[in-house]
Amino acid sequence: MALAPEVSSSTDPLPIEQEGSGINAPGLQGFVFALFFIFGGITSLNDVIIPKLKELFTLNFTQAMLVQFCFFTAYLVIGIPGAKLVKKIGYMRGAVTGLLVMMVGCLLFIPASQTATYALFLFALFVLASGVVLVQVVANPLISLLGPAQTAHSRLTFAQAFNSFGTTIFPIAGSILILGSIASLKAEDLSGAELDAYRTAGSQAIVTGYIGIAIMLAIVATVVWMFRNKLKGERHEPSTGLGGADLLKRPRFGYGALCIFLYVGAEVSIGSIIVNYLMQPGVMGLTEARAGPLIGLYWGGAMIGRFIGSGLLRVVSPGKLLAFVAIGAITLLLVSTNTTGELSGYSLLAIGLMNSIMFPTIFSLACEKLGSRAADGSGIINVAIFGGAVIPLLTGMLADVSGSLYLAMAIPAICYAIIAGFGWYARRPAV
Numbered sequence: 001m002a003l004a005p006e007v008s009s010s011t012d013p014l015p016i017e018q019e020g021s022g023i024n025a026p027g028l029q030g031f032v033f034a035l036f037f038i039f040g041g042i043t044s045l046n047d048v049i050i051p052k053l054k055e056l057f058t059l060n061f062t063q064a065m066l067v068q069f070c071f072f073t074a075y076l077v078i079g080i081p082g083a084k085l086v087k088k089i090g091y092m093r094g095a096v097t098g099l100l101v102m103m104v105g106c107l108l109f110i111p112a113s114q115t116a117t118y119a120l121f122l123f124a125l126f127v128l129a130s131g132v133v134l135v136q137v138v139a140n141p142l143i144s145l146l147g148p149a150q151t152a153h154s155r156l157t158f159a160q161a162f163n164s165f166g167t168t169i170f171p172i173a174g175s176i177l178i179l180g181s182i183a184s185l186k187a188e189d190l191s192g193a194e195l196d197a198y199r200t201a202g203s204q205a206i207v208t209g210y211i212g213i214a215i216m217l218a219i220v221a222t223v224v225w226m227f228r229n230k231l232k233g234e235r236h237e238p239s240t241g242l243g244g245a246d247l248l249k250r251p252r253f254g255y256g257a258l259c260i261f262l263y264v265g266a267e268v269s270i271g272s273i274i275v276n277y278l279m280q281p282g283v284m285g286l287t288e289a290r291a292g293p294l295i296g297l298y299w300g301g302a303m304i305g306r307f308i309g310s311g312l313l314r315v316v317s318p319g320k321l322l323a324f325v326a327i328g329a330i331t332l333l334l335v336s337t338n339t340t341g342e343l344s345g346y347s348l349l350a351i352g353l354m355n356s357i358m359f360p361t362i363f364s365l366a367c368e369k370l371g372s373r374a375a376d377g378s379g380i381i382n383v384a385i386f387g388g389a390v391i392p393l394l395t396g397m398l399a400d401v402s403g404s405l406y407l408a409m410a411i412p413a414i415c416y417a418i419i420a421g422f423g424w425y426a427r428r429p430a431v
Contacts, residue, residue: 029146031224033162035095035139038220039132041166042102042213044271046071046125047295048174049206051275051288056203057118061273061408065396068268070122072388074129079386080245082137083379091138092228098134099221105131106214113203121203133382140363141378156360158310164303164356168296175292178205247373247380252426256366259422260384263358265391266329266412266419270351272392274298277348277405284345294345298352305356313357322361323423329354329416337406358419365426391415 046067054064086094105128112120143159248254278284278291286294305325312321329351336348363381370377391411399408 028227029143029159031227032139032143032146033159034220035135036143036159036163037166038099038217039102039135039139039166040163041170042128042132043071044167044171044295044299045174045209046268047271047274048171048178048292049121050272051292052178052206053118053121054276055288056116059118061276061396061399062393065272065392066122067125068272068392069389071125071129072264072268072386072390074126075133075382075384075388076386078130078133079137079381079383080379082134082382083376085134086137090228091142092224095135095138096221096225096228098131098136098138099217099224100131101134102128102131103214103217103221105129106210106217109207109210113200113207116200116203121206133385136385137378137382140381141367155310156364157306157313157357160357160360161303161306161310164299164306167299168303171295171299172293174209175289175295177209178292245380247370247377252368253366253370253377253380255422255425256362257380257384259362259419260359260366260381261387262391262415262418263355263362263387264385265387266415267355267358268388269392269395269412270348270409271295271298273395273399273405273408274348278345280405282340282344284342294349297346297349301350301352301354302356305353306360309357309361313361317427318357318361318365319423319425319427321357321423322365323420323427325354325357326416326420326423330413330420333409333413333416337409362419362422365422 050064050067053059053067054061057063082094082098085097089097105124105126108124108127109121112124139159140156143156146155248257274295275288275291278286278294279288284291309321332347332351332354336344336351339347366381367377395408395411398411399405402408
């Protein structure tokens with residue numbers, strides 16, 4: 001067994017159990033909940049800056065979805081190396097590293113704004129996402145280990161509720177700051193020096209928010225660093241193959257990793273087009289500034305559903321519940337794309353409630369019985385989050401080719417159908 005570095009500490013270290021009953025560490029769980037809140041909120045801000053960057057740089061849907069492509073490509077690039085780094089330096093130091101990388105990504109928005117260059121915004125988002133990946137590699141397995149194994153599904157879902165709390169709060173605040181700025185002007189009506197000045201001013205509204213986030217990340221990183229020696233005796237089994245890719249040979253884990261790919265892709269695709277979807281005359285005909293805050297309803301539904309789901313998962317088969325909510329998401333998509341007005345808009349937003357338990361349930365079902373290879377499994381799962389880059393890009397391309405956001409929703413519907421199949425497949429405990 002490979003051991004994470006151990007250093008002396010003035011506080012009593014907490015032993016990490018990879019199997020069995022886990023440990024009781026409510027204080028440390030609070031820190032992990034805070035990590036879920038932070039990386040969830042930062043990820044959801046993409047849904048706010050996509051319509052703003054689309055308008056500032058007069059992009060089509062495919063080009064605008066490059067925001068998600070660059071952000072979630074970090075999961076493909078950093079997932080496995082991130083897992084190896086966490087296994088080398090330990091969970092707490094891995095969390096600090098991720099927070100600092102996120103802070104650097106936020107600060108890179110400053111030069112991007114000064115030059116008003118779309119490519120620099122995309123690079124800043126990639127760096128920011130690289131830090132998010134590191135934090136997520138730490139948070140998912142750690143919250144599973146900090147407690148009894150039999151309640152891991154419920155505990156991870158409860159932690160994901162804090163993730164959803166961040167995804168609810170950040171877009172509301174971000175839409176007021178970003179989408180509400182210079183709303184009386186449009187890039188398509190300007191040219192030359194006026195267009196450059198408009199893009200710089202609009203970009204600055206984005207930067208202001210991310211500078212605030214950078215300050216918050218610095219504070220949290222400092223606090224986590226103070227608790228860096230709180231854990232002792234982490235056991236991480238050496239990786240075999242390509243960073244634990246051999247785990248994909250296990251049918252349950254391989255199917256689950258595919259469903260993470262599809263789920264994140266579907267969730268991000270819908271979140272990314274909410275503002276433009278609600279602005280359509282056939283839906284709610286809202287302005288950009290009025291549609292932006294409604295993103296919070298989408299993510300707020302996921303937050304409420306996760307608090308409810310954390311209780312339901314203690315008494316209901318996780319697999320069956322996953323299949324049920326996936327079918328519910330498909331039903332709401334059909335309602336939204338075949339109706340008009342507020343029914344169309346709010347049924348799309350209600351999909352957030354269906355999304356609520358999907359990620360934590362897929363993750364925990366796929367990773368059952370991984371034991372000391374939990375970090376490897378988390379790394380592979382984080383690579384699968386690359387679906388957030390691919391599926392939204394395909395959705396944007398279909399929207400551009402067909403000229404219809406309604407038709408583009410067929411892609412998320414297919415994703416949910418495959419996820420429903422996994423829920424039924426994994427309805428029994430792993431052996």
